[in-house]
Amino acid sequence: MSNFTTHEFDVIVIGAGGAGLRAAIEASAQGVSVGLICKSLLGKAHTVMAEGGMAAAIGNVDDRDNWRVHFSDTMRGGQYLNNPRMAELHAKEAPDRVRELEAWGALFDRTKDGKILQRNFGGHRYPRLAHVGDRTGLEMIRTLQDYGIHQGIEVFMEHTVTRLLMDGDRVAGAFGYDRELGRFRVFRAGAVVLATGGIGRAFKITSNSWEYTGDGHALAYNVGAELVDMEFVQFHPTGMVWPPSVKGILVTEGVRGEGGRLVNKDGRRFMFDDIPDLYKNQTATDPEEGWRYVTGDKNANRPPELLTRDHVARCIVREVREGRGSPHGGVFLDIAWIKEKLPNAEEHIKKKLPSMYHQFKQLANVDITKEPMEVGPTTHYVMGGVRVDGDTQMSNVPGLFAAGEVAGGLHGANRLGGNSLSDLVVFGKRAGEYAAAFAKDKGRGALDESQVNDAATEALSPFDRPSGENPYTIQHDLQDMMQERVGIVRTEAEMAAAVDALGGLRQRAAGAGVVGNREYNPGWHTALDLANLLTVSEAVARCGLDRQESRGAHFREDFPAKDEGHAHHNTIVSRGDDGSMRVRREARNPLPEELDAIIKEMG
Amino acid sequence: MPEGTKVTFRVSRGDAQSSEFKDYTTEVTAGMVVLDAIHQIQAESAPDLACRWNCKAGKCGSCSAEINGMPKLMCMTRMDTIDTTQPVTVEPMRTFPRIRDLVTNVSWNYEVKKKIKPFKPRKPDAEDGSWRMHQEDVERSQEFRKCIECFLCQDVCHVLRDHHKHAEFAGPRFLIHTAQLEMHPLDTEDRLEQLKDEQNIGYCNITKCCTKVCPEHITITDNAIIPLKERIVDEFYDPLTKLFRIFKPKKKG
Numbered sequence: 001m002s003n004f005t006t007h008e009f010d011v012i013v014i015g016a017g018g019a020g021l022r023a024a025i026e027a028s029a030q031g032v033s034v035g036l037i038c039k040s041l042l043g044k045a046h047t048v049m050a051e052g053g054m055a056a057a058i059g060n061v062d063d064r065d066n067w068r069v070h071f072s073d074t075m076r077g078g079q080y081l082n083n084p085r086m087a088e089l090h091a092k093e094a095p096d097r098v099r100e101l102e103a104w105g106a107l108f109d110r111t112k113d114g115k116i117l118q119r120n121f122g123g124h125r126y127p128r129l130a131h132v133g134d135r136t137g138l139e140m141i142r143t144l145q146d147y148g149i150h151q152g153i154e155v156f157m158e159h160t161v162t163r164l165l166m167d168g169d170r171v172a173g174a175f176g177y178d179r180e181l182g183r184f185r186v187f188r189a190g191a192v193v194l195a196t197g198g199i200g201r202a203f204k205i206t207s208n209s210w211e212y213t214g215d216g217h218a219l220a221y222n223v224g225a226e227l228v229d230m231e232f233v234q235f236h237p238t239g240m241v242w243p244p245s246v247k248g249i250l251v252t253e254g255v256r257g258e259g260g261r262l263v264n265k266d267g268r269r270f271m272f273d274d275i276p277d278l279y280k281n282q283t284a285t286d287p288e289e290g291w292r293y294v295t296g297d298k299n300a301n302r303p304p305e306l307l308t309r310d311h312v313a314r315c316i317v318r319e320v321r322e323g324r325g326s327p328h329g330g331v332f333l334d335i336a337w338i339k340e341k342l343p344n345a346e347e348h349i350k351k352k353l354p355s356m357y358h359q360f361k362q363l364a365n366v367d368i369t370k371e372p373m374e375v376g377p378t379t380h381y382v383m384g385g386v387r388v389d390g391d392t393q394m395s396n397v398p399g400l401f402a403a404g405e406v407a408g409g410l411h412g413a414n415r416l417g418g419n420s421l422s423d424l425v426v427f428g429k430r431a432g433e434y435a436a437a438f439a440k441d442k443g444r445g446a447l448d449e450s451q452v453n454d455a456a457t458e459a460l461s462p463f464d465r466p467s468g469e470n471p472y473t474i475q476h477d478l479q480d481m482m483q484e485r486v487g488i489v490r491t492e493a494e495m496a497a498a499v500d501a502l503g504g505l506r507q508r509a510a511g512a513g514v515v516g517n518r519e520y521n522p523g524w525h526t527a528l529d530l531a532n533l534l535t536v537s538e539a540v541a542r543c544g545l546d547r548q549e550s551r552g553a554h555f556r557e558d559f560p561a562k563d564e565g566h567a568h569h570n571t572i573v574s575r576g577d578d579g580s581m582r583v584r585r586e587a588r589n590p591l592p593e594e595l596d597a598i599i600k601e602m603g
Numbered sequence: 604m605p606e607g608t609k610v611t612f613r614v615s616r617g618d619a620q621s622s623e624f625k626d627y628t629t630e631v632t633a634g635m636v637v638l639d640a641i642h643q644i645q646a647e648s649a650p651d652l653a654c655r656w657n658c659k660a661g662k663c664g665s666c667s668a669e670i671n672g673m674p675k676l677m678c679m680t681r682m683d684t685i686d687t688t689q690p691v692t693v694e695p696m697r698t699f700p701r702i703r704d705l706v707t708n709v710s711w712n713y714e715v716k717k718k719i720k721p722f723k724p725r726k727p728d729a730e731d732g733s734w735r736m737h738q739e740d741v742e743r744s745q746e747f748r749k750c751i752e753c754f755l756c757q758d759v760c761h762v763l764r765d766h767h768k769h770a771e772f773a774g775p776r777f778l779i780h781t782a783q784l785e786m787h788p789l790d791t792e793d794r795l796e797q798l799k800d801e802q803n804i805g806y807c808n809i810t811k812c813c814t815k816v817c818p819e820h821i822t823i824t825d826n827a828i829i830p831l832k833e834r835i836v837d838e839f840y841d842p843l844t845k846l847f848r849i850f851k852p853k854k855k856g
């Protein structure tokens with residue numbers, strides 16, 4: 001029998017970003033005991049990196065905004081594959097969640113009359129993003145963290161969960177190790193909330209950190225939970241492209257929200273050349289109107305740089321492919337030009353985009369108040385995730401909940417910027433509330449020691465192969481392969497080849513070895529993460545193959561148009577009894593009459 | 604520095620008990636930062652070399668280390684700002700106990716924060732539960748809320764680094780945290796006594812070393828510590844204010 005310590009809680013939350021912290025706070029407020037587990041130190045989760053803002057129809061800047069407009073913007077951005085109930089709840093509850101953050105100490109930027117200021121972002125009809133300069137995620141995570149530490153939640157920092165434990169059909173807890181010494185831990189719980197974030201490390205060029213290995217997706221899938229919409233991976237149009245070591249680091253959409261324009265090497269503002277029909281009547285007809293929009297003219301339409309991310313990313317790829325790109329394979333993003341319009345442009349840019357200013361100055365020797373940036377698409381976010389009930393956030397596995405980026409449904413085929421931070425707190429709260437209720441109602445399940453022993457054996461197996469392959473090499477090869485074959489432009493042949501290649505990588509992963517011991521050994525950690533990366537990569541490739549059309553973030557060169565035949569279903573992934581991955585189509589959630597009416601009315 | 608130079612990194616490896624410097628040579632290319640070099644060393648020759656990182660863009664405060672003796676974020680230190688004709692030393696922060704290689708045990712910081720009296724807002728100004736605040740009033744606290752908790756200021760402060768007053772002194776990071784709360788336009792709590800007697804702000808002798816290393820360029824000493832010290836003087840040592848306090852128990856700015 002293996003050596004481990006057991007901790008018992010009513011609810012455990014895996015992940016301490018915005019979603020996990022909010023879930024833990026809520027569960028604790030419901031009077032149950034809560035354990036919160038995260039791979040990094042508290043306050044370092046991905047949420048800390050979010051820049052631009054958090055979407056909520058508070059209507060402080062434009063009083064025409066309300067939840068119905070936000071709802072319809074979200075559905076339109078998601079090409080109507082979203083779970084409409086989630087889009088509805090999100091739009092309705094986001095304002096309260098923003099105000100609640102303020103009550104817990106967050107200090108958002110202000111309007112002239114002292115209210116929370118809101119900024120423009122792609123796909124949002126009105127200025128909607130509450131923000132703090134370009135460090136909104138830091139404000140959110142620090143507020144939740146500083147409030148959360150006084151709520152009686154027990155935190156396990158630098159702990160990694162490698163398996164969920166089951167009692168029959170229901171979840172009974174989780175197994176993991178502490179990174180410091182490599183000791184095994186068993187968390188027994190009545191309900192488990194997954195809040196582990198995304199999968200971006202499956203690709204080479206990414207804005208995501210080492211944490212984003214799709215752990216939550218894989219943990220859920222392995223115990224029978226369904227995943228939904230996994231073909232939809234968001235490639236953010238503007239990542240850094242130079243120098244090579246910073247390739248992929250995000251350049252916030254806030255730059256475009258403040259008036260930044262995209263130009264090719266000939267100086268042409270190419271976004272005006274291709275405006276999708278769905279957005280024709282919401283987009284500016286010339287640069288002058290675009291500028292009026294970003295400076296608050298309510299009668300102007302937004303500039304085409306603020307179209308949805310999938311579209312902007314594809315336009316950039318087109319410019320580069322057709323030979324009109326910048327020297328390092330991107331295009332130019334220019335905010336310095338606003339000095340033609342504003343006398344104090346330099347100060348204005350530094351004030352509105354301070355971390356972008358520093359990031360470019362320090363990492364690329366570029367002064368964004370004087371020269372344009374070079375940018376290109378970077379893997380950013382996964383719309384797909386654990387399929388959950390819209391109200392409770394419970395998956396099809398009883399007692400297993402998911403919230404935040406790891407959950408699927410809210411964003412459909414494409415997420416609007418700013419809709420993630422609001423997602424985290426709206427559905428984090430709901431997941432915490434319903435997980436607590438489940439745990440109160442059902443109590444804790446039984447622990448099955450054989451599952452624990454299995455998990456321990458599996459976790460230690462890389463040590464049996466000290467001369468096995470270096471896990472970093474396998475991870476790099478996987479990232480290269482996915483970037484090339486299942487990236488922003490996809491085809492049948494490439495994705496089929498990817499599925500094959502994943503088989504080979506899986507075999508190599510089974511032979512990965514580690515040197516050293518169990519104490520804070522990143523080689524070991526990387527070896528253990530490989531299995532999850534392989535699972536989510538396979539899900540992306542297989543769902544991508546199944547969707548023979550282009551929609552939202554999923555672009556097929558061999559099927560470049562939208563196809564009505566694919567407009568009415570979501571792609572569902574589950575694990576077959578033989579362990580193989582099953583993909584099936586399921587009719588999308590029905591749209592209730594009153595929501596349908598809103599969409600029709602908003603045009 | 605020419606393209607593709609081989610550079611030697613002298614990395615401190617070991618745990619709480621023992622450590623030694625080990626040399627690793629790796630190729631440095633345009634635009635690389637120290638964290639890239641460490642990752643390259645992991646991939647090429649030392650997969651078990653422990654370090655922390657997340658964002659690679661100076662936003663999370665995970666990758667703090669001492670590079671050629673200077674406390675820095677590894678992800679924001681470009682190789683072309685370092686003399687590479689000599690081996691580049693990379694060591695963990697010295698003020699905290701080492702776990703392994705470049706990873707230190709910073710849990711003390713989390714305990715210090717937990718003891719600080721939390722945010723306590725005044726009643727909402729509007730019916731919908733919201734408040735009115737003006738931009739110029741939130742900016743003071745916003746400066747301190749930029750902190751990414753890299754703990755480099757804690758690392759460099761001599762009260763902690765040389766005199767090991769961890770049990771008595773909160774350190775610059777938590778003095779600005781307290782300042783942020785004290786200057787928060789909505790907060791109604793009073794933390795001056797705590798600052799004086801538990802956090803021992805008096806131990807700080809304004810050397811400004813913390814301000815110099817802060818990667819977020821927070822003016823820790825001038826904007827936070829000095830004003831707090833002044834408030835304490837006003838509150839506890841100025842006889843006039845003391846008299847005044849009898850009639851007006853709480854004063855907030």
Ligand SMILES: Cc1cc2nc3c(=O)[nH]c(=O)nc-3n(C[C@H](O)[C@H](O)[C@H](O)COP(=O)(O)OP(=O)(O)OC[C@H]3O[C@@H](n4cnc5c(N)ncnc54)[C@H](O)[C@@H]3O)c2cc1C
Nearest residue numbers: 015016017019039046047052053161197404405418420421
């Ligand atoms: C650079 C950048 C900028 C962005 N800007 C914006 C923006 O302006 N607006 C917006 O709305 N969105 C933005 N996003 C997206 C948004 O930040 C993320 O989608 C969101 O923060 C995810 O939050 P989360 O709570 O789901 O997960 P995270 O914050 O990523 O937290 C995941 C947590 O799970 C833990 N974890 C993972 N696996 C395990 C495991 N196996 N065991 C234990 N713990 C585990 C991690 O340690 C971490 O604590 C941005 C993203 C990036 C990368």
Ligand code: SF4
Nearest residue numbers: 760807809810811813
């Ligand atoms: S100014 Fe004070 S807090 Fe900062 S390093 Fe010097 S003694 Fe420490």
Ligand code: SF4
Nearest residue numbers: 750751753754756817
């Ligand atoms: S104040 Fe500056 S140096 Fe200190 S922890 Fe915060 S960001 Fe780091």
Ligand code: FES
Nearest residue numbers: 657658659664678
């Ligand atoms: S990795 Fe985040 S600050 Fe360096």
